[in-house]
Amino acid sequence: MILLASLPLAAADYKAGIGRIIITPDKPIYMSGYANRNHPSEGVVHDLWAKALAIEDRKGARVVIVATDLIGLPRGITDVVAARVDQQWGIDHSHLVLNSSHTHTGPLIRGNLEMLFELSPADSQVVSDYAARLIENLVAVIGAALQDLAPAALSFGNGRATFAINRREPAPNGVKIGENPKGPTDPDVPVLKVTAPDGKLRAVLFGYACHNTTLTGEFYNISGDYAGFAQLAIEKANPGAAAMFLMLAGADQNPSPRSSLELAERHGAELGTEVIRVLGEKLQSVRGPVRTAFQIVHLGFAPQSRETFESRLQDSNVHRARHASAMLKLYDERSPILSHYPYPVQAVRFGKDLTLVALGGEVVVDYVLRIKREYGSKGIIVAGYSNDVMSYIPSLRVLKEGGYEADQSMIYYGLPGPYDEHVEEQIMATVHQVLKRVGQQPRSSAQ
Numbered sequence: 446m447i448l449l450a451s452l453p454l455a456a457a458d459y460k461a462g463i464g465r466i467i468i469t470p471d472k473p474i475y476m477s478g479y480a481n482r483n484h485p486s487e488g489v490v491h492d493l494w495a496k497a498l499a500i501e502d503r504k505g506a507r508v509v510i511v512a513t514d515l516i517g518l519p520r521g522i523t524d525v526v527a528a529r530v531d532q533q534w535g536i537d538h539s540h541l542v543l544n545s546s547h548t549h550t551g552p553l554i555r556g557n558l559e560m561l562f563e564l565s566p567a568d569s570q571v572v573s574d575y576a577a578r579l580i581e582n583l584v585a586v587i588g589a590a591l592q593d594l595a596p597a598a599l600s601f602g603n604g605r606a607t608f609a610i611n612r613r614e615p616a617p618n619g620v621k622i623g624e625n626p627k628g629p630t631d632p633d634v635p636v637l638k639v640t641a642p643d644g645k646l647r648a649v650l651f652g653y654a655c656h657n658t659t660l661t662g663e664f665y666n667i668s669g670d671y672a673g674f675a676q677l678a679i680e681k682a683n684p685g686a687a688a689m690f691l692m693l694a695g696a697d698q699n700p701s702p703r704s705s706l707e708l709a710e711r712h713g714a715e716l717g718t719e720v721i722r723v724l725g726e727k728l729q730s731v732r733g734p735v736r737t738a739f740q741i742v743h744l745g746f747a748p749q750s751r752e753t754f755e756s757r758l759q760d761s762n763v764h765r766a767r768h769a770s771a772m773l774k775l776y777d778e779r780s781p782i783l784s785h786y787p788y789p790v791q792a793v794r795f796g797k798d799l800t801l802v803a804l805g806g807e808v809v810v811d812y813v814l815r816i817k818r819e820y821g822s823k824g825i826i827v828a829g830y831s832n833d834v835m836s837y838i839p840s841l842r843v844l845k846e847g848g849y850e851a852d853q854s855m856i857y858y859g860l861p862g863p864y865d866e867h868v869e870e871q872i873m874a875t876v877h878q879v880l881k882r883v884g885q886q887p888r889s890s891a892q
């Protein structure tokens with residue numbers, strides 16, 4: 446299904462509104478991202494936030510971008526939030542972007558990576574209670590942003606950060622998670638500046654393509670990792686402004702070096718300092734109507750069989766055995782998830798000056814590099830981890846190489862196995878469709 450909003454050319458100025466709400470768990474909770482953790486969180490380094498930026502053009506077309514300091518929002522949460530926002534404010538899902546920073550020192554989210562752990566009933570209830578509050582908080586922060594709408598100017602620029610490194614390291618038996626200095630990366634730091642008529646900074650939306658995994662599995666204190674520290678640095682330098690981090694296509698990128706709180710602070714300071722530098726430059730004005738498009742594409746899985754999972758029930762790896770049991774349950778239920786997954790692709794365009802492509806899942810860097818090759822790198826942001834985080838999303842190259850992002854991670858996400866070899870072309874064809882609907886043409890067509 447395609448949801449589309451397209452309005453005639455509007456005047457240059459906008460209204461913008463900002464909402465902020467703390468989403469730090471109020472009690473110890475299992476933390477997501479690492480399967481080796483064996484007990485709930487022990488403390489809090491700094492608060493986690495959900496922040497919403499609402500933008501309205503002169504004709505009344507609105508878009509709301511929500512940034513969360515969380516591992517990932519599954520469609521079991523985002524679909525509920527989107528339905529309530531549509532009901533209460535008449536904003537359908539094509540006008541709502543829900544992004545997650547993918548911090549690995551945040552709470553376990555119901556419906557996302559639950560197969561990492563076998564929780565006790567008490568711990569499971571804590572996770573369920575948090576998810577219920579999270580839905581209320583997301584609806585509330587979107588409402589707060591819409592109620593805060595006031596005249597604003599938008600401008601855009603780009604910076605650069607270099608602490609991300611491709612983590613797909615070639616090994617004798619394939620690809621392992623390590624460091625690959627020769628692998629593709631994307632150092633781009635897009636920056637959207639939102640100011641009041643008097644020039645005062647109201648909000649800054651910025652992104653980077655790098656896992657929030659500076660803090661590794663031995664850390665049990667809640668934090669937003671480097672992205673959390675970057676937001677704190679920007680807000681300290683600009684009192685009263687909201688700094689919002691978008692996770693871009695960094696599924697195969699890790700911070701380097703990593704594994705200490707000091708390094709998370711250092712990477713956050715580097716990113717925050719670069720954003721502050723860009724804010725002080727002369728930026729490109731953003732003008733024109735808001736156009737949005739949202740489309741679901743069904744991604745197929747490589748063939749699997751019931752017998753394959755039956756053979757894994759007694760596997761010595763507890764996660765493989767748990768996954769096999771869950772897959773056999775899907776066979777019993779005749780679930781369509783065994784054959785395909787409904788994958789969200791979204792585009793938001795502001796006049797002819799800025800386009801946001803929002804992709805679901807943990808998207809590898811090949812996608813942003815390809816989109817920039819085909820559409821140009823000027824005035825475009827390509828975010829992953831948006832609207833549904835269901836799995837890693839490999840390119841065909843990564844899929845053929847194998848390794849964690851291509852195959853092994855599907856065990857933790859509770860999906861049957863790797864995607865089939867059509868995955869990249871299906872996603873890119875859908876990207877082309879939504880971009881065409883918001884008026885964005887490939888470079889070859891525009892010339």
